Amino acid sequence: MRIDVIDFYFFSGTGNTLLVVREMSKVFIEKGLKVNLYRLEKTNPSDINLDYTIGIAFPVAVQGTFPFIWRFIKSLPETDKNTPLFIVDTLASFSGGIKGNIKRIISKKGYKPIGIKEITMPSNLLPKKLNIEKNNRKTERGLRKARRYAVDLLEEKTRWYSNPLSILLSIISQSEKPWRLFRQLYRFTIDEEKCIKCGLCVKLCPMENISMLSYPVFDDKCTFCMRCISFCPTEAIYIPNRRLERYHAVKAGNY
Numbered sequence: 001m002r003i004d005v006i007d008f009y010f011f012s013g014t015g016n017t018l019l020v021v022r023e024m025s026k027v028f029i030e031k032g033l034k035v036n037l038y039r040l041e042k043t044n045p046s047d048i049n050l051d052y053t054i055g056i057a058f059p060v061a062v063q064g065t066f067p068f069i070w071r072f073i074k075s076l077p078e079t080d081k082n083t084p085l086f087i088v089d090t091l092a093s094f095s096g097g098i099k100g101n102i103k104r105i106i107s108k109k110g111y112k113p114i115g116i117k118e119i120t121m122p123s124n125l126l127p128k129k130l131n132i133e134k135n136n137r138k139t140e141r142g143l144r145k146a147r148r149y150a151v152d153l154l155e156e157k158t159r160w161y162s163n164p165l166s167i168l169l170s171i172i173s174q175s176e177k178p179w180r181l182f183r184q185l186y187r188f189t190i191d192e193e194k195c196i197k198c199g200l201c202v203k204l205c206p207m208e209n210i211s212m213l214s215y216p217v218f219d220d221k222c223t224f225c226m227r228c229i230s231f232c233p234t235e236a237i238y239i240p241n242r243r244l245e246r247y248h249a250v251k252a253g254n255y
């Protein structure tokens with residue numbers, strides 16, 4: 001199999017996945033490939049070009065991933081071209097519900113699953129206290145792994161192991177229940193004294209869950225990607241009675 005062009009679709013809440021995608025893209029480009037980067041949240045799956053190798057990158061959430069990423073994967077068009085497809089996901093420690101189900105979905109649609117890699121990066125899930133040195137070390141290790149994975153993909157050394165338990169575990173993040181629970185437990189709230197009404201949170205939200213009235217107002221569609229709370233320039237978004245530091249791996253301008 002020869003890879004010439006990679007269409008890389010990615011979503012990143014707070015920048016970890018974006019760093020990994022950039023690192024892998026650098027390797028691909030160094031090796032003479034063409035890489036096209038696309039925002040997954042802005043892509044209609046039916047517009048995907050089936051003549052190129054496809055990469056999909058996203059963060060792990062609730063042992064699987066966000067429902068809108070599942071919907072994207074499930075809406076990929078069928079192909080009779082045996083289109084090669086690889087996955088890279090980033091996570092804080094463990095994911096049980098990614099590998100098996102995605103392999104099953106894309107194989108049924110006619111894609112050739114060429115590799116999957118889960119890359120540990122710092123946790124962005126409501127950290128109470130950030131340990132910057134530890135996070136930097138984790139990021140360095142993660143990016144080394146990303147480079148290695150990119151090389152392995154090109155040298156056809158990747159595998160896609162999965163087990164049936166993974167399909168079972170994937171059901172949790174695909175259902176609405178955990179997300180509803182999160183919305184009840186963690187009510188994002190605006191500190192009107194801190195909010196400068198810049199509108200960044202509205203612009204960044206992939207779910208169109210925030211509207212600007214006299215201050216930003218949250219609807220009930222939050223998927224807890226952490227973008228708004230992490231990138232608000234004045235830390236005006238908070239969760240009542242919860243100590244919280246904001247993690248982000250890149251600056252807001254990258255989005």
Ligand SMILES: Cc1cc2nc3c(=O)[nH]c(=O)nc-3n(C[C@H](O)[C@H](O)[C@H](O)COP(=O)(O)O)c2cc1C
Pocket residue numbers: 011012013014015016017018058059060061062063064090091092093094095121122123124125126223224225226249
């Ligand atoms: C709502 C939510 C749920 C998460 N669930 C998991 C999980 O089940 N397992 C895990 O290892 N990491 C979990 N994480 C951590 C993220 O997967 C990890 O920090 C990821 O690298 C973030 O990527 P991003 O910066 O591209 O958004 C979760 C994060 C969030 C926000």
Ligand code: SF4
Pocket residue numbers: 190194195196197198199200201202216231232233234235236237
């Ligand atoms: S990003 Fe922060 S400061 Fe800007 S509008 Fe949203 S809450 Fe207010």
Ligand code: SF4
Pocket residue numbers: 204205206207208209210218221222223224225226227228229
């Ligand atoms: S409201 Fe904030 S955390 Fe929720 S989906 Fe939108 S940007 Fe992400």
